[in-house]
Amino acid sequence: MRTRALIGGATFCVLFLSWYAATDLFQLIDRHRFPSPTDVLVAALQIINRGYAGGTLITQCLYSLRLVVLGFFFAVLTGVPLGIAMGLSRRFEAFINPAFLLIRPIPPLAWIPLAIVWLGLGDSAKILVIWFAAFVPAVINAYSGIRNIDPTLIAAARVHGASSQVVVRDVLIPGALPMIFTGLRLSLQASWTTLVAAELVGALFGIGRVLIIAYRDIYPAMIAVGMISVAVLGALTTKVLSIVEERVIRWRHT
Amino acid sequence: MLRSARQNRASNGAGVNLHEWREASRERRMSDIEFAGISKTFPRGRSEFTALDNVSLKIPDKEFVAIVGPSGCGKTTLLRMVAGLETPSSGVVRVGGRPVHGPGADRAVVFQQFALFPWKTVRENIAFGLKCKGMSRAEREKLALRYVEIMGLTGTEDNYPHQLSGGMQQRVAIARSYAIEPEVLLMDEPFGSLDAQTRILMQEELIRISRVNPRTVLFITHAVEEALYLADRVVVLARNPGRIVEIMDTRPTREAEGWDRLASEETMEMPGFGHLRAQIWRLLRREMQAPSREKEKT
Amino acid sequence: MAAHLSSRQARHELALLSLAGTVVFFGLWQGVAVSGLVSNYVLPSPVEVITAGLAMLVEPFAGNTLQGHVLASLGRWAAGFALAAALGIPLGLGMGHWRVLDAIVSPVFEAYRYIAPLAWVPFAALWFGTGIGGPIMVIFTGAFAPCLVNAYRGARQVERHLTEAARTLGAGGARVLLEVLLPGALPSVISGLRVAAGLGWQSLIGAELIVVSSGIGYVLVQGQSNLAPEIVMAAMLAVGLTGLLIDVALRATESRIKRRWGQPA
Numbered sequence: 001m002r003t004r005a006l007i008g009g010a011t012f013c014v015l016f017l018s019w020y021a022a023t024d025l026f027q028l029i030d031r032h033r034f035p036s037p038t039d040v041l042v043a044a045l046q047i048i049n050r051g052y053a054g055g056t057l058i059t060q061c062l063y064s065l066r067l068v069v070l071g072f073f074f075a076v077l078t079g080v081p082l083g084i085a086m087g088l089s090r091r092f093e094a095f096i097n098p099a100f101l102l103i104r105p106i107p108p109l110a111w112i113p114l115a116i117v118w119l120g121l122g123d124s125a126k127i128l129v130i131w132f133a134a135f136v137p138a139v140i141n142a143y144s145g146i147r148n149i150d151p152t153l154i155a156a157a158r159v160h161g162a163s164s165q166v167v168v169r170d171v172l173i174p175g176a177l178p179m180i181f182t183g184l185r186l187s188l189q190a191s192w193t194t195l196v197a198a199e200l201v202g203a204l205f206g207i208g209r210v211l212i213i214a215y216r217d218i219y220p221a222m223i224a225v226g227m228i229s230v231a232v233l234g235a236l237t238t239k240v241l242s243i244v245e246e247r248v249i250r251w252r253h254t
Numbered sequence: 255m256l257r258s259a260r261q262n263r264a265s266n267g268a269g270v271n272l273h274e275w276r277e278a279s280r281e282r283r284m285s286d287i288e289f290a291g292i293s294k295t296f297p298r299g300r301s302e303f304t305a306l307d308n309v310s311l312k313i314p315d316k317e318f319v320a321i322v323g324p325s326g327c328g329k330t331t332l333l334r335m336v337a338g339l340e341t342p343s344s345g346v347v348r349v350g351g352r353p354v355h356g357p358g359a360d361r362a363v364v365f366q367q368f369a370l371f372p373w374k375t376v377r378e379n380i381a382f383g384l385k386c387k388g389m390s391r392a393e394r395e396k397l398a399l400r401y402v403e404i405m406g407l408t409g410t411e412d413n414y415p416h417q418l419s420g421g422m423q424q425r426v427a428i429a430r431s432y433a434i435e436p437e438v439l440l441m442d443e444p445f446g447s448l449d450a451q452t453r454i455l456m457q458e459e460l461i462r463i464s465r466v467n468p469r470t471v472l473f474i475t476h477a478v479e480e481a482l483y484l485a486d487r488v489v490v491l492a493r494n495p496g497r498i499v500e501i502m503d504t505r506p507t508r509e510a511e512g513w514d515r516l517a518s519e520e521t522m523e524m525p526g527f528g529h530l531r532a533q534i535w536r537l538l539r540r541e542m543q544a545p546s547r548e549k550e551k552t
Numbered sequence: 553m554a555a556h557l558s559s560r561q562a563r564h565e566l567a568l569l570s571l572a573g574t575v576v577f578f579g580l581w582q583g584v585a586v587s588g589l590v591s592n593y594v595l596p597s598p599v600e601v602i603t604a605g606l607a608m609l610v611e612p613f614a615g616n617t618l619q620g621h622v623l624a625s626l627g628r629w630a631a632g633f634a635l636a637a638a639l640g641i642p643l644g645l646g647m648g649h650w651r652v653l654d655a656i657v658s659p660v661f662e663a664y665r666y667i668a669p670l671a672w673v674p675f676a677a678l679w680f681g682t683g684i685g686g687p688i689m690v691i692f693t694g695a696f697a698p699c700l701v702n703a704y705r706g707a708r709q710v711e712r713h714l715t716e717a718a719r720t721l722g723a724g725g726a727r728v729l730l731e732v733l734l735p736g737a738l739p740s741v742i743s744g745l746r747v748a749a750g751l752g753w754q755s756l757i758g759a760e761l762i763v764v765s766s767g768i769g770y771v772l773v774q775g776q777s778n779l780a781p782e783i784v785m786a787a788m789l790a791v792g793l794t795g796l797l798i799d800v801a802l803r804a805t806e807s808r809i810k811r812r813w814g815q816p817a
Contacts, residue, residue, distance in 0.1 A: 007652070008659035015660065033679055094569035099577040105799075106792035107754040109670075110769075112761060113776035114784050118594055193668040197758045200673055201773075215674035223674045231666040337720055359722030369717035373735040373812075382731075383721035414812075434721060 035221035040228075043221035052222060053213040054205055061229055064195055064206040067123060068237070071130025072191045079135045079187070080180060083142025087176070088168065093143075100139070108133030108190060109197050116202060126198040133194035134187035141183020145176030181245045188241055192234045207233075285360070285437035285470050287313040287336055291345035294331055294496075305331055307495035308345070313472065313487075318464060320473040320485035322534065324542055328496030329474045333440050336472060337363050349438055359383055362431035366443040368423045370415040376402065376426050377411040383434035401429040404463070421452035425459070432463070439471045445480065454518055457483055465514075478534050479522055483513075490534055492541035500537055502530060596782035605786030613783065614774040615766055622794055625756060625767040628684060632691025633752045640699030640748075641741055645733045647700075648707025649715070661700065669694035669755045677763045687759040687767075694755030695748035702744020706737025739810055746802040753795045768794075 016037070022028045023036030031039060047057045055063070086093040111129050119125040149172055157171045199208020207226055214222035294306040306328040313319045321329040334340040335347045338357040347354045349361060362383070370379050381398040389397070402411055405425045415423055424444060431439060445453045457480060464471060475481050481488045482504055490500040507526035508514070521527055578598050584590060585597035596604075608618035616624070647654040672693050673686075680686035710733055718732045734741075760769020768791055775783035 004651075004655045007655035011656050011660060090566060091569055094566040095573040095576075098570050098574040102577075102792075104792075105796040106788050107757050107795065109754055109758040109761065110772060110788045110791045113772040114781060114788065117776050117779060117781050117784060193670060193758075196668045197670040197761070200670060200758075201761050211671065211674045215677055218678065220675070220678060223678070226674075227667050227671045230668055230671050231663070234666045234668065337716075339716055339720070357716070357719035359720070361720065363717065363720040365713045365717060367711070367713055369711075369713040371714060371717075371732065371735070373738075382718070382723075386718075386722035386724075386727060430721070440720075 031220075032218060033220060035224050039221035040224045043219065043225045047210070047222065047225060053210045057225075057229065060205065060207050060210055061233060064199065064208070065233060065237075067126050067206070068130060068188075068191045068195050068233075071127045071195075072134050072188060074127070074131045075134030075138055075187055075191075076184065078131075079138030080142045080183075083139040083180075083183075084146055084173070084176070086139070087143045087146025088172070104136055108136075108194050112194075112198050112201050115198075121202045121204065126195065126203070129198050130191045130194050133190040137183045137186035137190060138180075139183075141186065142176065142180050145179030145183075146172055148179065149175040177249050181241075181249065184241060184245075185238065188237055189234070192230065192237070196230055285350040286315045286317075287311075287438060287470060287472060288348040288351075289332065289335075289345070290348065292332070292335065292342045292347065293344045294328065294335075294340075295343045304495040306342075307497050309491075309496065309498055310345075311489065311498065311501075313470060316468045316470055318468075318471045318473065318484060318486045319489060320475060320481035320487075321489045321491055322475060322478055322481045322538075323491030323496075324493055324538065325476065327491040327493035329491050330442055331496070332491075333363075333442050333472055333474050336438065337361055337440050339363075359386065359434050360436055361438045361440055362434055362436035364424075364427050364431050364439070364441045364444045366446045368415070368420075368427045368447070370423055370426055370430075372415050375412050375414055376407060376418070379415070379426055380430045380433050383430060387434065397433060401433045404432075405429040406459075419452070420448045421456060424448065424456060428460070428463075432467070437470065439469055441471065441473045443474050443476070446475070453480075458518055460484060461514075478531055478538075482527060482530055482534070483518060483521060488530075488534065490537050492537075499541060500534075502534065504530065593779060594781060596785065600782045601785045601789070604780075604782040605789060608771075608783070608786060614771055618768075618771070618786075618790060621766065621768045621771050622790055625760060625769065626794065628687045628767065629691055629753055629756045631684075632688040632756070633695050633749060635688065636692045636695035636748060636752065637699050637745060640696050641703045641744075642729075644700040644703025644741075644744075645707045645729060645737060648704045648710075648737070649729065649733055654704075661697075665697055667693075669751070670758045673759055673762050676759070682763060682765060686763050687756055690759035691752045691756050695752035698744045698748040698751060699741075700744075702740045702747070703737055706740025706744075707733045709740070710736035739806070742802070742806045742809055746799060746806060749798050749802055750795060753791075753798060757791055 020037050023031060023034065024038055035043070044057070046052060047060075049056070051057075051059070053060070082096075086096060108129060111132050112125075115125040115128045119128060153171055153175065154167060157167050162170070195206075196208050196211070199206045200212050203209040203212075207229055210229075211223055211226040214220070214226060289309055289311040292306055292309045293304070295302045295304050297303075305326075309328075309332065321332065323329050331340060335342055336349065336354060338354050338361065354361075371382065374382065377395070377398050380401050381394040384394045384397055399411070402408055405428060407422065407425055407429065410418060410422060410426075415426065418426070424447075427444070445456050448456060461484060473481070473484060486503065486505055488502045488504060489498055490502070491497070492499045507530060511521075511524045511526045513521045513524065513527070516524075581595075582597050582599065585595045585600070605618065610617065612620070614621075643657065647657055669690060672690055676686040676689040680689065714736060715728055715732055718728050723731070756767075757769045757772075760767045761773055764770055768787055771787040772784055772791075775781070775787060
């Protein structure tokens, strides 16, 4: 295990040094197109202290984070119950399915222009698109989670005299939780992807706007800072979700 | 040695010139197996676990040796060392006088789980090793079909493994190993996944082939009767740590009682067979009930 | 509850419910659009959307007919997808088999994975301008990860004794990769290709929203700036339909391969 970490660390060092050498030291790459480590550092300091494209790094990040969180939560609160309901009742599934099948293949990003037509360039358009992007995986995975429960478990519950309500509450929903959380992870990923896209298309604020302004200013170092911020935010939120998952599903061994 | 009824049956039934095949096998090099002071330890937390402790064994060319022992005694590890799939912590494994450095076509392995490539037909599986050798397509086809006949697989050439029974699959695996004419044949509990009846048939099959085309064989099993029936010598291994407790030569009893003239169930009824079997069982029982020898070492 | 409805009657009932659902959905939509509750600039009726879509098949909009735009997009998508597969699959297979390669590449890959594919658009635009390289790069970043991950997982679950058997029969490294790992991992690889195709298609649309002047994504943007939601929605349906067809085709290939090797489809 430790050799693996060592090799990984060594790879990063080699890559970093090559990056540094190619850009700062030997000027092999045009710094108008590809930033050097020092450029990135300077840009990072700039946005942290003085701000860029309308705000400091923290403000921009928080702004984007807020949108993601709102869209994600709306999606979870609407999608998971819908998925569970579709999983529980074949009749309900049959009724909803046509509408769902029509909407499902449309990539969330394709909703952005429509959202802008409906709601303009403000926050609500973005939350709408994020909601949609996170909604679909949440529904599908909640549905699968319910449907894939080992029928033997249900039979065992019934044989012990459990009513339908009890079966749903104590067997189906806990049993579906692992799959629901998988869906949530996908939803979160989709949320970030969609946010970045939405902000790139048209925004007044946020990390995406930082990226687009940096592009227009031909400021690759700032683009890099923006991308790193997106990655870090994505990793952090995913980690938070993992922690929640571990708390909720204590019975699962990974 | 008299030609047994079984050997007569073999050359009549196979429709292939077994005489030719036998002659070809005589042209190969001497390939004996030698284990010289083999030890294998695994780290376990902070201490070590000794799987094999200073095992030494010589298997002369063309001898059929079976290793029996309880699970965890290291018998599979020994085989994998000859195959080049594992390395000893100390000691050397030599085949034909040359130390083993990795897997190669001179030491073919037949696995318990058959290890047939599911995406290749029977024909393609058998021809695989020949392909690695760089044989032309026409020659490969010819040779592969020959082994299909020898192993009684005619009619299944274009089937995929999942369409065959366990016994048939293992025949393909054996054919695949024999096709490359290895110097040494290593068999790791090859009949372990088969049902009892198929197992007996495969044992008889293996005897038939190895009498006609003998080569050095190392055969791992935990079934004592199988070992006695098939092998020239049986090595009994104990565990904790893995070491040889006894080596029994079946050939005196085999010749005296004429096992080669009998069917397998008759052989197993013979008193000499029963005697050897009881001996081995006594050894195994003693080892399984004894406390671990590890603590006796300083 | 999810009781066992097995009789033909039950299946009829479900089919009727689906039909009802479809009718209700389109009916509501048509109703709300026509009633004037919402301005027609916001929600066109289903009829208007279909009409707009059909019109675009004949009359060019924003430089090309609808099918012309779709084909332009498909071309870019195919190029990016092929590149991602050509690089991701061998690398994933290699990483699955040789632990050293895995140790070297994995950390870098994990870091790269966290960056949303579309975050690469500014760099793509900076490096390639409005040329075809930009969208291809974005599609590549979207499609690469599933190709690699699924090839990796596929190679890992190729049973060890298959690669061992190959080696004991005299196979060298290249042969093990081509004749054992690749076929062994193929179901997983195809599965990954399916996911990658979808993600690649999505990334393409995203890229086309921002940096190009042709393609279906461009139609979406033009529809939006012209405040013509019926065009936007028609284009959305075209996007969805194309993506669906790609997925169906790949799913069929996946089933065929699984059946050939005796695995459940």
